Amino acid sequence: MKKRDIFLTVILVVLCIAALTFAQPAGVRKKKPPRHEYGNVVMNNLAEKNKMAPVVYNHWLHRALYTCRLCHVDIGFAMEAGGTKATMDDNNNGLYCGACHNGKEAFAIEEKGVPGVAARKNCERCHSYGQKVAFEKDFYKFTKGFPMSRFGDKINWIKTEEAGLIKLKDYLEGISIKTKALNYSADTEIKSNITGMPDIIFSHKKHAIWNGCELCHPDIFGVKRGTTKYTMQDIFAGKYCGACHGKVSFSDLDCQECHVKNVN
Amino acid sequence: MAMLSKRSCCKNRPLFIIYICVISLYFSLTSSSYANQESWREEFNELCGDTQKAATLGQDDLNKLVARCSKLSSELEGSDSTQKKAYIYRTEKCRNFYIFLIELLETERNKQ
Numbered sequence: 001m002k003k004r005d006i007f008l009t010v011i012l013v014v015l016c017i018a019a020l021t022f023a024q025p026a027g028v029r030k031k032k033p034p035r036h037e038y039g040n041v042v043m044n045n046l047a048e049k050n051k052m053a054p055v056v057y058n059h060w061l062h063r064a065l066y067t068c069r070l071c072h073v074d075i076g077f078a079m080e081a082g083g084t085k086a087t088m089d090d091n092n093n094g095l096y097c098g099a100c101h102n103g104k105e106a107f108a109i110e111e112k113g114v115p116g117v118a119a120r121k122n123c124e125r126c127h128s129y130g131q132k133v134a135f136e137k138d139f140y141k142f143t144k145g146f147p148m149s150r151f152g153d154k155i156n157w158i159k160t161e162e163a164g165l166i167k168l169k170d171y172l173e174g175i176s177i178k179t180k181a182l183n184y185s186a187d188t189e190i191k192s193n194i195t196g197m198p199d200i201i202f203s204h205k206k207h208a209i210w211n212g213c214e215l216c217h218p219d220i221f222g223v224k225r226g227t228t229k230y231t232m233q234d235i236f237a238g239k240y241c242g243a244c245h246g247k248v249s250f251s252d253l254d255c256q257e258c259h260v261k262n263v264n
Numbered sequence: 265m266a267m268l269s270k271r272s273c274c275k276n277r278p279l280f281i282i283y284i285c286v287i288s289l290y291f292s293l294t295s296s297s298y299a300n301q302e303s304w305r306e307e308f309n310e311l312c313g314d315t316q317k318a319a320t321l322g323q324d325d326l327n328k329l330v331a332r333c334s335k336l337s338s339e340l341e342g343s344d345s346t347q348k349k350a351y352i353y354r355t356e357k358c359r360n361f362y363i364f365l366i367e368l369l370e371t372e373r374n375k376q
Contacts, residue, residue: 073354073357074354075350076350076351076353076354076357078353090349090350093346093347094347095346095347095349095350096350177308177309177312177313178313179313179315179316180316180317181316182316182317183317183319183320185319212315212316213315213316213318213319213361214315214357214358214360214361217361217364217365218360218361218363218364219357219360222364
């Protein structure tokens with residue numbers, strides 16, 4: 001073997017190793033979180049800047065008590081990460097987390113001492129990222145006996161509510177507006193683009209009962225009926241149905257939950 | 265004794281009047297700011313309480329709601345309420361929903 005061939009082979013091997021090391025993978029499979037972490041949101045707009053641990057918001061516990069609408073419409077939490085920019089001053093003024101965490105609806109941010117009970121700050125109950133915090137409620141104990149589903153946190157929350165195991169609150173005094181019951185439109189059929197895949201039966205009723213109207217329209221679904229096409233790729237990327245499904249609501253991998261029309 | 269207190273009251277009369285004026289001014293100012301807050305809250309409740317039935321409204325009614333939402337948003341922007349951040353967001357959300365319904369009506373009208 002000539003010296004030149006050896007040199008070229010070495011160069012080739014080095015280039016191959018470098019390419020393998022620095023190449024961006026074509027597709028990265030998202031790491032599946034454990035069941036109790038599905039839907040968790042880490043909020044760190046200002047926390048670390050103020051030398052606090054970021055907030056870990058557990059969707060599972062809040063969704064077991066309240067409708068999505070109550071927080072994302074009435075209290076005004078944005079749907080996109082980092083969109084709310086809530087501060088501790090806001091919370092102390094009764095906005096955002098402070099709308100409930102006031103000692104009446106849920107534990108207060110700071111509990112004032114009363115005779116026999118010492119005052120205490122509850123910072124670590126929310127600012128818990130990377131901290132060892134013993135929470136009062138444990139996901140697995142709380143959801144024991146709830147109807148199951150196949151993906152995500154593996155709880156079928158619709159069936160859980162139907163079975164009366166949870167009762168979702170949809171009104172908060174001083175925050176929510178008393179409204180008349182909504183007249184739900186009929187289920188909508190959405191054509192599937194893939195041959196053999198059943199069409200989708202979209203239930204406005206099921207969605208509006210937890211979300212109201214303005215949670216989805218127009219921010220998530222600004223589409224005019226039949227004029228805008230969206231694909232499963234869009235949904236996997238967190239758009240349209242993917243704004244909730246695959247993040248907090250049942251997983252977007254569970255085809256049979258949406259593609260339910262009987263195939264003739 | 266009664267004579268004495270009457271005399272001291274007469275002596276301090278200007279001070280007493282100023283005191284009464286200050287108290288009245290304070291109450292009128294606080295009650296007007298409270299009334300302002302109540303008025304935007306009422307308007308907000310009326311506007312955003314309509315979202316559930318908005319799909320049954322006609323274009324004119326929806327246009328009026330959009331205009332009122334825009335007015336309320338700019339009023340809130342200018343206010344010093346500690347609540348304005350959340351309520352501007354909520355008002356905008358209602359406004360956008362009404363605009364969405366207007367566009368939906370227009371699309372359906374064009375289809376016919």
